[in-house]
Amino acid sequence: MGRAPCCEKMGLKKGPWTSEEDQILTSFIHKYGHGNWRALPKQAGLLRCGKSCRLRWINYLRPDIKRGNFTREEEEAIIKLHEMLGNRWSAIAARLPGRTDNEIKNVWHTHLKKRLKDHTTTTSSTTSTRSSSNSTSNVKSQFVDEPENLNYPQPSSSDVSSSVTKVSAALSTDQDTIVVKGENMELSETFPDIDDDSFWSEALSTDNSSVPLQFPKASNDEPISEFPITKNDSEEFGFSFGLNMDDGMEFWYDLFIRTGHGGTPELPEF
DNA sequence: AACAGGCTCAACCGCAGCCCG
DNA sequence: GCGGGCTGCGGTTGAGCCTGT
Numbered sequence: 001m002g003r004a005p006c007c008e009k010m011g012l013k014k015g016p017w018t019s020e021e022d023q024i025l026t027s028f029i030h031k032y033g034h035g036n037w038r039a040l041p042k043q044a045g046l047l048r049c050g051k052s053c054r055l056r057w058i059n060y061l062r063p064d065i066k067r068g069n070f071t072r073e074e075e076e077a078i079i080k081l082h083e084m085l086g087n088r089w090s091a092i093a094a095r096l097p098g099r100t101d102n103e104i105k106n107v108w109h110t111h112l113k114k115r116l117k118d119h120t121t122t123t124s125s126t127t128s129t130r131s132s133s134n135s136t137s138n139v140k141s142q143f144v145d146e147p148e149n150l151n152y153p154q155p156s157s158s159d160v161s162s163s164v165t166k167v168s169a170a171l172s173t174d175q176d177t178i179v180v181k182g183e184n185m186e187l188s189e190t191f192p193d194i195d196d197d198s199f200w201s202e203a204l205s206t207d208n209s210s211v212p213l214q215f216p217k218a219s220n221d222e223p224i225s226e227f228p229i230t231k232n233d234s235e236e237f238g239f240s241f242g243l244n245m246d247d248g249m250e251f252w253y254d255l256f257i258r259t260g261h262g263g264t265p266e267l268p269e270f
Numbered sequence: 271a272a273c274a275g276g277c278t279c280a281a282c283c284g285c286a287g288c289c290c291g
Numbered sequence: 292g293c294g295g296g297c298t299g300c301g302g303t304t305g306a307g308c309c310t311g312t
Contacts, residue, residue, distance in 0.1 A: 038298090051283090
C-alpha cells in the first residue's frame with residue numbers, strides 16, 4: 001500500500017528532542033490528545049514529523065512510562081514472553097505495564113540475549129524439560145542453576161537468595177500458560193490465546209493516555225502556543241498522572257505476592 | 271590523564287497492514 | 292476492488308557514556 005512520506009519535508013527537525021519540544025508535545029497531547037499524529041506537529045507548532053512525535057510520546061513522554069532499570073521479574077517476564085511471542089516487542093510490551101516496545105527491544109538486545117547466549121555456551125550440558133526447539137527454551141534452568149550469573153545484587157542472606165531463585169524458577173510456562181507457584185498453593189494463571197491481544201488491552205485499559213482525544217477546531221493552521229494543564233483538563237479527558245504507574249506497580253506487586261515474597265519465604269523446590 | 275573499545279538507549283528508517291473514499 | 296493516507300511495528304543506527312588499559 002501507499003507508504004507514508006517520511007520526515008523529508010524541508011525544515012523538519014531531526015535528532016534528539018529538546019526539553020522545550022518535549023514540553024510542547026506533552027502539553028498539547030494532554031490538552032487535545034493525539035487524534036492525528038500527522039497533523040499534530042503542525043497544530044502544536046513543532047518542527048517535527050508526526051512519526052517522530054508519536055515515537056517521542058510513546059517511548060519517552062507518556063506519563064505511565066516506568067523509567068529506570070528493569071526488575072528481575074520484568075526481565076524474566078520478557079524472556080518468557082519472547083520465548084512465546086518471538087520478536088513481537090509490542091505484544092511483549094503490552095504485557096509489561098509501563099514498558100515500551102523500544103525499551104524492551106533494547107534490553108533484549110543489550111542484556112537478555114547476551115545473557116542467554118552466555119548461559120547456553122557455558123551450561124550446554126544442562127538439561128531442560130522442555131522439548132521446544134526455541135533457542136531460549138532453557139531460560140528456566142538458567143535462573144535455577146546459576147543465579148550468580150545475573151547482574152543483580154545478591155542479598156547477604158542465603159535464605160533470601162535462594163527464595164529469589166526459587167521464585168524465578170516458578171515462573172514456568174507451557175506455551176500460553178504461565179504458572180505461578182507458591183507455598184501451599186498452585187495458582188495457575190491461564191492466559192487466553194496470546195495472539196488475541198484484546199484480553200490484555202482490556203486488562204490494561206486504564207491507559208487513557210493512548211486514547212485519542214479531540215484536536216482543537218482547526219479554523220486555521222495557527223499553531224497553538226499555550227496549553228496550560230489544569231486539573232479540570234485532566235479530569236475532562238479522563239487523564240490522570242500516576243494512575244497507570246500505579247497499575248503497573250500493582251501488577252508486579254501482585255506477582256510479588258503470588259510468588260511468595262509477600263510473606264512466605266519458603267517455596268517448593270524445583 | 272588520555273585513549274580505545276564496548277555499551278546503552280533514544281531516535282530514525284522503511285515496511286506492512288488497516289482504514290476509508 | 293483499488294489505491295492513497297496513515298499508523299504501528301521491528302530492525303538498525305549513532306551519539307554519548309562507561310570502563311578498562
